[in-house]
Amino acid sequence: MKLEEQLVQVRDLNLRAMEEARSRWNQIAKPLHSLGVLEDMVIKIAGITENSQIQIDKKALVILCADNGVVTEGVTQTGAEVTAVVTENFTKGDTCVCIMAERAGVDIFPVDIGVSRDLEHCGDRYPLQSYKIAYGTANMLREPAMTEREVREAIDVGIYLVEKLKKEGYQLIATGEMGIGNTTTSSAVASVLLGMEPERLTGRGAGLSAAGLAKKIRVIKEAILLHKPDWKDGLDVLAKVGGLDLAGLTGIYLGGAIYRVPIVIDGFISATAALLATTLCPEVTSYMLASHVSAEPAGQLILERLKQQAVVHANLCLGEGTGAMTMIPMLSMAVEIYHKMSTFQEITIDPYQPL
Numbered sequence: 001m002k003l004e005e006q007l008v009q010v011r012d013l014n015l016r017a018m019e020e021a022r023s024r025w026n027q028i029a030k031p032l033h034s035l036g037v038l039e040d041m042v043i044k045i046a047g048i049t050e051n052s053q054i055q056i057d058k059k060a061l062v063i064l065c066a067d068n069g070v071v072t073e074g075v076t077q078t079g080a081e082v083t084a085v086v087t088e089n090f091t092k093g094d095t096c097v098c099i100m101a102e103r104a105g106v107d108i109f110p111v112d113i114g115v116s117r118d119l120e121h122c123g124d125r126y127p128l129q130s131y132k133i134a135y136g137t138a139n140m141l142r143e144p145a146m147t148e149r150e151v152r153e154a155i156d157v158g159i160y161l162v163e164k165l166k167k168e169g170y171q172l173i174a175t176g177e178m179g180i181g182n183t184t185t186s187s188a189v190a191s192v193l194l195g196m197e198p199e200r201l202t203g204r205g206a207g208l209s210a211a212g213l214a215k216k217i218r219v220i221k222e223a224i225l226l227h228k229p230d231w232k233d234g235l236d237v238l239a240k241v242g243g244l245d246l247a248g249l250t251g252i253y254l255g256g257a258i259y260r261v262p263i264v265i266d267g268f269i270s271a272t273a274a275l276l277a278t279t280l281c282p283e284v285t286s287y288m289l290a291s292h293v294s295a296e297p298a299g300q301l302i303l304e305r306l307k308q309q310a311v312v313h314a315n316l317c318l319g320e321g322t323g324a325m326t327m328i329p330m331l332s333m334a335v336e337i338y339h340k341m342s343t344f345q346e347i348t349i350d351p352y353q354p355l
Contacts, residue, residue: 158251176321
C-alpha cells in the first residue's frame, strides 16, 4: 500500500476514552493534576488506544542504525566505522541504553537500515533486525543524500516495524538511533523545517572542538544552499539532506498514528524525525510522547514546534534511546498509580475541587 493511502487511515484521538481517563485521575485521592505531564500522557494513551484501561506492560525500543556520507567532510569526532561497532554492541547488550532498557523493562530491537558495512560480529542478546536500504547515504555536500525511492523504502520499514510490534503485543514503542554524522543531518533538516539558521541549531554532537563545530555549520549551510530542500515536503528534505535513520524513524511515528500505538520521542535526532513526520501527516503529533529535552541547541525548539512537553530535563545528549529509557519508568509508575490508588469515595474523603 502506498504511503499516502496508509496515512488516510489516521484518525483523531478517542475523546470518550480520554474523558474516562481524566475522570479517573480526578477521582484518585491526591491533589488534582499533581502528577503533571505524566497524567496528561496517560490520558493521551487512552485516546490513542481508544481504551481508558491503560496497559504499557510490554514496551519496545527500536534503534535505527545507519551511516551518513557527509562524515567524509570531517564533521564528526569519530569515523563511520563506529556506527557498525556500536550496532553490534546493541545486539550483545553492551551499551548504555541496553543497561537502561533492562532496568526499565523494555525490549530492544536494533535495526540495520543503512550501516555502511555488513555486520558480522553480532550477539544474540538482542537479535539484529536487518532491513538495509543502502550502505549509508551519499555525501549531502556533493549530491542528494538519498533518492526518493530510498526515502520511501526507509519510511515503509518504520511503519512495518510498528505494525509488527503491535501484532506481537507491544503497547508502547520508544525511538532510538545510532549513526555517526546524524547530528549533522538532523541539524540540516531542523534548519530547513524550522526556518532557522544552522548556527542557532547546530551543536557539538559527540564533542567537536570550536573549529570542528564551525566546519560542521559551514557544511550544513552549503548543503542546504546547493540542494534547496522544500520545507513543506518532508520527503524532499529527507532525500536532499537527511539520513536513512531519520527516514526510518519518520516511518515509526507515522506507523504509531496508523496503528494507534503511542510512540516515545527520545532526543534531538528522534525529535527531528518526528518533525519530518508532521510534514507528511500533521495529526501524528497526537500519537507522540516526549521523553526529555535534549542538550543539543535545537532540542527544545523542536519540541515547542511539535507542541510536546517533555518529562525529563537532565541535560542528556547521548541518543540511542537513553532519554526515553529515563522517562519510561516514571510513566510506568504513573500508570500503576492510575490503576491501584484508592479514590476519594473509597476512603470517604471529600474530593478536591478545581478552583
